Amino acid sequence: MSDAPRSRATVQIHRDAELDPQVQAVRAKDPMSIVIFGASGDLAQRKLIPALYHLHNAGYLPSTYAVVGNGRTPMSDDEYRERMLEKVQEHVADGTKPGAKHPLIAALHYVTGDTDDAKTFADLREKLEALDAERKMPGNRLFYLSVAPRFFAPILMHLKEAGLIRGKHDPVWTRVIIEKPFGHDLQSARELNDAVTDVLDEDQIYRIDHYLGKETVQNILSFRFGNSIFEPLFNNNHVANVQITVAERLGMEGKRGAYYDRSGAIRDMVQNHMFQLLCLTAMEPPSALDARSIRDEKVKVLKSLIPQTPEEVAANTVRGQYGALNGKSEKLAAYREAEGVDPNSVTESYVALKVKVDNWRWAGVPFYLRTGKCLRKRASEIAITFKRPPLNLFRKESNSDYCLLADRPKYNRLILHIQPDEGMSLSFACKQPGMRVQLEEVDMQFMYEHAFQQRSPEAYERLLLDALRGDASLFTRSDEVDYAWRYITAILDGWKQLPAPKFPNYTPYTDGPEEAQRLMNAGERWRSLESM
Ligand code: BG6
Numbered sequence: 001m002s003d004a005p006r007s008r009a010t011v012q013i014h015r016d017a018e019l020d021p022q023v024q025a026v027r028a029k030d031p032m033s034i035v036i037f038g039a040s041g042d043l044a045q046r047k048l049i050p051a052l053y054h055l056h057n058a059g060y061l062p063s064t065y066a067v068v069g070n071g072r073t074p075m076s077d078d079e080y081r082e083r084m085l086e087k088v089q090e091h092v093a094d095g096t097k098p099g100a101k102h103p104l105i106a107a108l109h110y111v112t113g114d115t116d117d118a119k120t121f122a123d124l125r126e127k128l129e130a131l132d133a134e135r136k137m138p139g140n141r142l143f144y145l146s147v148a149p150r151f152f153a154p155i156l157m158h159l160k161e162a163g164l165i166r167g168k169h170d171p172v173w174t175r176v177i178i179e180k181p182f183g184h185d186l187q188s189a190r191e192l193n194d195a196v197t198d199v200l201d202e203d204q205i206y207r208i209d210h211y212l213g214k215e216t217v218q219n220i221l222s223f224r225f226g227n228s229i230f231e232p233l234f235n236n237n238h239v240a241n242v243q244i245t246v247a248e249r250l251g252m253e254g255k256r257g258a259y260y261d262r263s264g265a266i267r268d269m270v271q272n273h274m275f276q277l278l279c280l281t282a283m284e285p286p287s288a289l290d291a292r293s294i295r296d297e298k299v300k301v302l303k304s305l306i307p308q309t310p311e312e313v314a315a316n317t318v319r320g321q322y323g324a325l326n327g328k329s330e331k332l333a334a335y336r337e338a339e340g341v342d343p344n345s346v347t348e349s350y351v352a353l354k355v356k357v358d359n360w361r362w363a364g365v366p367f368y369l370r371t372g373k374c375l376r377k378r379a380s381e382i383a384i385t386f387k388r389p390p391l392n393l394f395r396k397e398s399n400s401d402y403c404l405l406a407d408r409p410k411y412n413r414l415i416l417h418i419q420p421d422e423g424m425s426l427s428f429a430c431k432q433p434g435m436r437v438q439l440e441e442v443d444m445q446f447m448y449e450h451a452f453q454q455r456s457p458e459a460y461e462r463l464l465l466d467a468l469r470g471d472a473s474l475f476t477r478s479d480e481v482d483y484a485w486r487y488i489t490a491i492l493d494g495w496k497q498l499p500a501p502k503f504p505n506y507t508p509y510t511d512g513p514e515e516a517q518r519l520m521n522a523g524e525r526w527r528s529l530e531s532m
Contacts, residue, residue, distance in 0.1 A: 023059045028468035030173070031064040031137040033128055037115060037155055038146035039069025039080070042254065043179070048146065049084045049108075050091040051460040056104045057094055058457075060465050066131045068109045070124065080110035094455060115147065115155050121162035128164070139172045142467055146179050153195035160199045168201035177206040177467050180272055181263065182481050186489040193478050202478060206467045211273040212474040213459030215448070216418045220280040220382070221294075223416070223424070230414065231285075233386065235361045240411060241521070243368045243383040244277050246418075247375040247529050251322070251332065251349070251508070257340030260373075265319075265351040269371040271488045275302065276476075277418070278367060281382055282357050291472040295480060302483035304359040313494025320350030320513040322374045323504030332374065332508045346500050349373045352516040352526075353491075366521060374508040379532035380418035385411045385524075394439055410441045417532075422456070423447035 034052070036044050055061050069080055085105050088098045098105065111127050113120025132139050143159065145152055156176070159165050166174040178196070183189025196205060211217050224231050233239070246269055252260060260268060279298040286293035308316060324334040335341060335349050350372030357367055388411060413427045423446045429439040448456065466474055506513040511529045520526065 032140035040071040045087040156199040186485040206475040210459040213463040215456040246371040251374040252338035257338040264347040307490035310494040316354040319348035321503035325508040354519040376529040382416040
């Protein structure tokens with residue numbers, strides 16, 4: 001069956017979109033090649049190529065470009081195109097029907113080879129130069145390192161030796177996106193950083209944290225600094241505590257056990273994604289919306305996290321690991337039985353922390369962070385609980401006939417829903433209709449899906465486009481990574497000195513270990529995942 005009409009339809013979308021002034025303002029204009037190392041890996045197939053497809057259709061890619069995949073699996077350009085077409089068809093999210101003649105699919109090329117073999121890079125150079133000559137491109141390149149971290153430094157070294165890296169001031173640009181994890185602890189992160197900055201200038205490095213590409217995460221700054229009513233309350237005069245939750249229902253599916261068991265929840269989620277959420281919630285307004293100003297303010301937050309002693313680590317962290325579930329309808333093998341996981345593993349599949357942001361604005365306000373696998377549901381949110389009013393006028397004792405609320409007043413709570421629900425809600429007390437005074441807690445809600453009838457771009461779409469345009473605002477800078485690891489490494493060191501945790505300590509598909517409650521100050525509770 002011919003797919004020509006379908007292809008024409010998508011090309012038309014691209015042309016129309018290109019003419020849209022909104023698209024014109026932000027599209028990537030420089031002709032370039034994107035090189036993906038790890039091209040047959042899960043991330044490249046499930047996220048990167050589909051993201052490029054959507055960017056193409058929306059008119060955000062330049063009129064001339066090429067995408068070159070590299071992997072060890074031997075493949076011709078055509079075989080690579082066929083395989084990627086299948087992936088795009090599987091993951092397409094804009095209602096279009098991709099065919100083999102789609103310009104993105106036609107722009108795909110492949111270079112087979114090992115990343116520790118200099119020949120691979122000679123082949124890559126030859127391919128890139130041929131594409132530049134054929135398509136009249138000046139040689140701009142975005143290299144995407146979608147490979148295990150041990151390959152980062154060797155790939156960069158080979159790229160340099162093959163003459164594929166241009167200097168920072170060269171008008172023909174070279175940029176490199178580096179996937180997480182950036183280091184395993186403070187020392188390895190510093191070593192990696194030294195290796196990377198030997199080859200590249202900081203301005204050419206794009207350390208990716210896909211949480212920063214999520215619409216709801218970007219909206220934290222818009223919400224805080226684009227409105228005047230909430231920001232004056234974001235400080236220790238008004239906020240009682242902040243709870244940041246990233247709960248996942250998934251466990252070790254997709255053969256993740258071997259990687260995860262060496263990482264654990266604190267390295268996998270807290271050092272990067274959760275600290276980014278913390279920074280955006282706690283930072284001061286940047287002097288401008290550019291990469292340097294935004295990242296300067298985030299670094300100040302991370303600098304305010306004072307590394308803890310082992311005693312403080314014991315008091316302020318709770319680790320968890322899920323056991324087996326043998327329910328009638330649901331069964332799940334324990335974490336320790338997952339493929340690739342050590343049967344005696346003490347790696348945490350859950351972690352909860354109480355974090356102090358030791359600065360003028362937040363002194364005394366606990367930030368509670370928790371994340372885990374195989375929890376009750378997938379739900380991520382930032383819940384800001386405000387202090388109670390100074391006096392409870394509505395207590396029963398003041399007028400027992402009239403006031404029915406015996407309890408203390410409720411807290412006001414602002415919740416930024418990150419995923420899967422995207423939006424925000426504000427809870428406050430309201431008089432229940434009737435002849436007496438009874439206060440009830442009610443909610444004001446904003447949900448993206450109701451307010452905007454358009455598809456939100458996927459995190460990788462936004463981040464790839466930003467890297468192509470040379471905007472590093474949503475990527476992490478070396479000092480951010482360093483300060484984050486400084487704090488996390490103190491926790492890891494503290495854990496080494498503590499008795500081994502008694503795992504397993506939570507049942508899959510619950511809220512995690514009960515023990516997490518001990519982090520809370522008197523009168524505070526974790527929000528139940530059920531209510532999210
Ligand atoms: C990744 C972690 O960085 O983020 C995974 O390695 C985790 O373990 C994932 O599942 C969560 O991302 P998201 O976008 O599904 O919340």
